[in-house]
Amino acid sequence: MQLDSISFAQRQRLAYIDFCLLFKGAIHRQDLINRFEVGLSAGSRDFNLYKDLVPANLEYDAREKRYFQTAQFKPLFEHDAQRTLTKLANDISDGFDAIGDIHFPVEAPSSLNIPDIFIVARLVQAILNNKAVSVIYTSLSSGSGARELVPHSIVDNGLRWHVRAFDRKSQSFRDFVLTRMSKVTIKTSPDTHELAAQDAEWHRLIPLQLVPHPKNVSFPTAIEMDYGMENSQLLINVRAAMAGYLLRRWNVDCTERGTLKGAEYQLWLQNRFTLRNVDNLAIAPGYDNV
Incomplete structure (x- = not known):
């Protein structure tokens, strides 16, 4: 089945499933039902259709009663990095940008650096699930190397996007530019002193x-x-x-x-x-x- 043969309303719901798997790493069926106010049977059909279209993208955990992103996950929809970051910054995480919005006649300055959407997605997953991450980071002072971070916020500072995180190397909270990350791997849960609540300069x-x-x-x-x-x-x-x-x-x-x-x-x-x-x-x- 082709996406363009599916109704607009159902594409919205499929995009929401895709978005949640990409950025949250998991989704409950009830999340979809509550978001779109559809019945239980309609929600089940949406998940079945999504699995028919991309069977390797999700797996169901009967104990937790939710679907999880697989290691083979590849988004069904295209998620534009700049627009998605803007929506995340404004708490509009509905996945609608995967299927196109109305284009208003409004222009913004061109962006010279656009982060990798998969790097952003993995960091958002870590933040939402309270996890540390291992990253390959390239800095101006020391070049490329592995770092372990505990991220808590993704920020647009006006010129570029960065993540605010506890850096285990320096044992301090710092800012890390998203476009300088080439790999992100989710690790274990952080210690208390690494949590956002301990970031004095942030609060x-x-x-x-x-x-x-x-x-x-x-x-x-x-x-x-x-x-x-x-x-x-x-x-x-x-x-x-x-x-x-x-x-x-x-x-x-x-x-x-x-x-x-x-x-x-x-x-x-x-x-x-x-x-x-x-x-x-x-x-x-x-x-x-x-």
């Missing part, structure tokens, strides 16, 4: 006080309108682990007196000296210039 919120740049902007009202400022400032709370990425993405001048020159620096971080011991701020424009 710590810090205030950023952003104002129009005091020297590069001739008409600050325009900047105030751009960012919805009140009383000529924008005060936001961000994760300490993410602050530097945000400041770099928006070209926020983080020098002591707003001394960076250039039209790209339209914002200034006014409260830089109230921020202490935030490692991620080292990548912010001008933060380490004083």
